[in-house]
Amino acid sequence: MSREDIKVADALVDDVFNILKRKFAGHIAFKTVGDLTDATGFTHWDLRELSKQLNVPEAKFQDHAEGLGKIEFLRGRIEALRANYGSSISHFEKAFELSPRKEFKALVAYYMGMTHGFWGKKDKAIEWFTRVKDMVGVDEEMGLQSAKEIEKLKASGGGGCFIATAACGFPGAPEVLLLQHFRDTCLVESWAGRFIVNTYGLLSPPPARLIARHPSLQRLAYHLLVRPAADLARLASQDPHEED
Numbered sequence: 217m218s219r220e221d222i223k224v225a226d227a228l229v230d231d232v233f234n235i236l237k238r239k240f241a242g243h244i245a246f247k248t249v250g251d252l253t254d255a256t257g258f259t260h261w262d263l264r265e266l267s268k269q270l271n272v273p274e275a276k277f278q279d280h281a282e283g284l285g286k287i288e289f290l291r292g293r294i295e296a297l298r299a300n301y302g303s304s305i306s307h308f309e310k311a312f313e314l315s316p317r318k319e320f321k322a323l324v325a326y327y328m329g330m331t332h333g334f335w336g337k338k339d340k341a342i343e344w345f346t347r348v349k350d351m352v353g354v355d356e357e358m359g360l361q362s363a364k365e366i367e368k369l370k371a372s373g374g375g376g377c378f379i380a381t382a383a384c385g386f387p388g389a390p391e392v393l394l395l396q397h398f399r400d401t402c403l404v405e406s407w408a409g410r411f412i413v414n415t416y417g418l419l420s421p422p423p424a425r426l427i428a429r430h431p432s433l434q435r436l437a438y439h440l441l442v443r444p445a446a447d448l449a450r451l452a453s454q455d456p457h458e459e460d
Contacts, residue, residue, distance in 0.1 A: 222280060225273035229286050232269050236293055244330045245296040245304070252297065260298050267294045285314035289324050296331050304331055322351045326358055329365060338369050345369075368404045378417075378424035380445070383437035391438075391446040398449035 239256055246252040253259055270287050277283035292307035308328045315321050329344035348362040377395045381387045403409030427433045 221276045221278075222283060225276035225280075225283055226286075228273040228276075229270065229283070229290065232266060232290050233286075235266060236290065240293075240297060243297065244327070245299060245301075245334045247299055249299075252299075258297075263294050263298050267291060281314045282316055282320075285311045285316075285320065285324075288314060289320075289327070292324075292331075293327065296327075296334075301331070301335050318351055322348050322358055325351070326362060329362065333365065333369060342366050342369055368400055378420040379427060379437060380442045382424040382428040383434050383442045385434065391442050394446050394449055395442075398453055402449075402452065 239258060243255065246255070249260055252263075267290075270290060274284065274287050277287070288307045288311035292304045292311060295304035295307060305328065308324055308331070312321055312324045312328070315324060325344045325347045329341045329348065332338075332344060333341035345362040345366045349359045349366070352359040354360045354363050377392050377399070380392045380395050381389070384392055386392075399413055403413050427437050
């Protein structure tokens with residue numbers, strides 16, 4: 217293939233990359249169609265159309281491994297945002313294999329770790345974050361961030377909020393997700409917070425199982441424990457300088 221083909225294909229790939237960067241900065245994945253649309257205004261259909269835009273540069277790249285690796289990475293990002301966990305990981309793995317440059321491999325591995333972590337796959341997330349750290353070192357921002365993600369995962373135990381999940385009835389409830397986010401972004405940042413998280417992980421499964429078996433206990437736990445805790449986590453997570 218000619219250099220002109222590669223240049224044109226790269227420009228088309230950059231168009232998709234820039235849309236993802238602009239519209240989905242800070243988002244790794246979404247678990248429901250509603251979450252995606254509420255947060256970004258995009259729908260699954262919009263993301264599918266965005267993925268189709270990669271067909272043209274994919275054809276132009278032919279056997280150009282670096283270009284095809286970029287496309288697989290972007291397809292992985294799109295599938296993660298569409299809540300297609302298995303498909304996203306498959307694309308990321310292909311991108312990692314195809315990409316010849318260490319820096320890009322590290323980027324792919326980082327998103328692999330974040331995606332595994334989003335879906336609660338603690339061991340897989342740690343494995344990929346460790347690869348990033350080993351490839352670029354902690355002197356690089358991505359390596360340092362990966363090291364921090366590893367420590368957060370270890371401190372959190374990688375599990376869910378047992379009592380909140382039992383009280384709400386399913387792990388995707390807004391209160392459960394909010395409490396998990398507060399745990400993983402605030403509590404694990406301090407020694408006292410990590411102690412609370414680890415103690416909760418050890419003590420909460422038995423009462424959670426009891427709550428899950430009795431609807432009356434579910435309602436009681438939700439109104440007396442989970443809802444107030446979620447409200448406090450929401451307040452604690454707000455930027456004090458944020459305007460109303």
